[in-house]
Structure formats: C-alpha cells, structure tokens
Amino acid sequence: MRRVRWHTTLALSAMWAAGAVQAQTPSTGHWTDAAAAQAAPAPVATATSKSAPRVELELRARFGGTEAIALNHLAGPVEVTLQAEGAPPIATPALPARATVPAGGRVVVANLRDEAAGTRLSLLAVPGLPVARVRHVEYLYPLRDAPLQIAQGYGGGFSHADAENRHAVDFAVTPGTPVLAARDGVVMQVEADATARLDPRATVDPADDRVRGNFIRILHDDGTMALYAHLQQAGVVVAPGARALRGTIIGFSGNTGLSTAPHLHFVVQANRGMRLESLPFRMLGPDGPLRFGQVQTDPAPAAP
Structure with missing residues (x-):
C-alpha cells in the first residue's frame, strides 16, 4: 500500500472566522466542502473533502479573540496540530499548537487574538494517541x-x-x-x-x-x-x-x-x-x- 499519511492535513485551509470547518481525518488530504455559514460578516472559512468529515475545526468568537476548537467524530482518539500559513498570529498557546482529542470529543487547541483576522489556518490530524505501549501479542x-x-x-x-x-x-x-x-x-x-x-x-x-x-x-x-x-x-x-x-x-x-x-x-x-x-x-x-x-x-x- 502506498504512503498514506494519516497526517491528515486536515487541510482546513481556514480563513479567520467563527463557525465550523469540516476536514478529513484519517489521512492527509485537501477537502473541497464549504464551511458553515457565518453569523456575522467575516472572512469565509473553507475546507475540502473527499469523503465524510472526520474532524472539524471550529472557530468560535469569544471576548477579545477566537477559540480554535478541534471536534473529533471518530470512535477513537486523534492527535492534532493547529498551524498558520505565514507569520503565526498571537495565540495561547503559541502556534503551532498540539492537542489530543478523545473519541467523539472536542478540545480547544488555541485561543487567538482578534488581530489575527485573515490568517489562514490548517489543522493536521493523526489517529491514535502518541503514548501507545505496544504489547507483543x-x-x-x-x-x-x-x-x-x-x-x-x-x-x-x-x-x-x-x-x-x-x-x-x-x-x-x-x-x-x-x-x-x-x-x-x-x-x-x-x-x-x-x-x-x-x-x-x-x-x-x-x-x-x-x-x-x-x-x-x-x-x-x-x-x-x-x-x-x-x-x-x-x-x-x-x-x-x-x-x-x-x-x-x-x-x-x-x-x-x-x-x-x-x-x-x-x-x-x-x-x-x-x-x-x-x-x-x-x-x-x-x-x-x-x-x-x-x-x-x-x-x-x-x-x-
């Protein structure tokens, strides 16, 4: 089987905005589905997909900034990394930010300042937790x-x-x-x-x-x-x-x-x-x- 990096470039090439952006999660890939509609005028968040969404990047407005939330629709944990194209915006923790998301769970990966409007984000996802201790069965x-x-x-x-x-x-x-x-x-x-x-x-x-x-x-x-x-x-x-x-x-x-x-x-x-x-x-x-x-x-x- 050829290389299929579960390195899911959840290639949520997402522009800054509140709302949910669907993205693939078992292997790296760019998606083409449109993101959810925005409640107020804002840059459009887009993503692409070649099958049903497995992970979503949700950008939710909060006082003074925006929460970047990873939603995992798989029946198992994933590890994600949120990163920005070009100069990273002001964020806590600083980008690139990594987190683990349990099966069916949601985790705030980073909080971003409003000054980051217009930044393009991408979410990488890999199945499983990075702490597996292999049993020899x-x-x-x-x-x-x-x-x-x-x-x-x-x-x-x-x-x-x-x-x-x-x-x-x-x-x-x-x-x-x-x-x-x-x-x-x-x-x-x-x-x-x-x-x-x-x-x-x-x-x-x-x-x-x-x-x-x-x-x-x-x-x-x-x-x-x-x-x-x-x-x-x-x-x-x-x-x-x-x-x-x-x-x-x-x-x-x-x-x-x-x-x-x-x-x-x-x-x-x-x-x-x-x-x-x-x-x-x-x-x-x-x-x-x-x-x-x-x-x-x-x-x-x-x-x-």
Missing part, C-alpha cells in the same frame, strides 16, 4: 477459509517502503472472502462507499483516502491500530464504536481503491507523535506462525 490470520498467498510482505519495494507501511502485508485473496478481526479492539473508523478500484495509471495523491478504497481501522487496548484495506463495496459489517472480537467477521475482501489485483492490505500502526509508524507483528497462519520478514514478494505485487 499473536495476531490471527485475518481471512476465513482462504489459502495463504502473500503478494507483498515487509519492506516490499512496490509500496511498503515508507514508515507507515514498511511492516504491512498484502494478502492476495478472492473478492468476497470473509475478513476476520485479527485482534480484539474497538472499531475506530470505517469507509464502505467505494464502488471500484482506481486506475493505477492515474496520478493520485497518495494522501487521498480513496487509495485505501473501503477499509476498517480498529483500535486495540494498547493504543495500536490495525488497518484492513481494499474491501469490497458494502463490504463492511461493523460500525464505528462497536467492539470487534478476535476471529469474528468484520467485512469482505475486495479490489477497491488504488489496487491492481484483489487483496487485503493489513498493517498494524501506532502514532509516534503526529506521525504513523507501522509495527512488526506476530501472526498465526493457517499452518502455523508466519514470518513476514522472510517472505519473498512477487515481482509485481498488488498495489494499495
């Missing part, structure tokens, strides 16, 4: 009744060379195969509206959520997260906030997103301070423990 092979066929393993040169995907595994599998939760956790985020794969020859921003197609992100109790990507249309059978138990069906494999062949992209990640890193993991396969570091990848593995 054995993951379950995430496919039911499917033979083991690895299209790309750890460090695959095709698309597993970046920090977020270095320890990802692409399992080649027939579309419609049941996908199982490899570990207990809370469903943090789902996407199920992708209808087909993207043309791999097209120029696509790797930070665009669409590269993953339909996917499920599950938060584990140690703060790590598992991503199951490229599921089929309507191939998600769990809802955000639900608890997924190891071995239960959470979706069905497919070929959506930026993919050249049907496969399941599986990776375990942790937030290491406004950046995602993939983590090596142990997994029990159909015939015993798997060793992904020793797996030979195909010369032309499935793209993410």
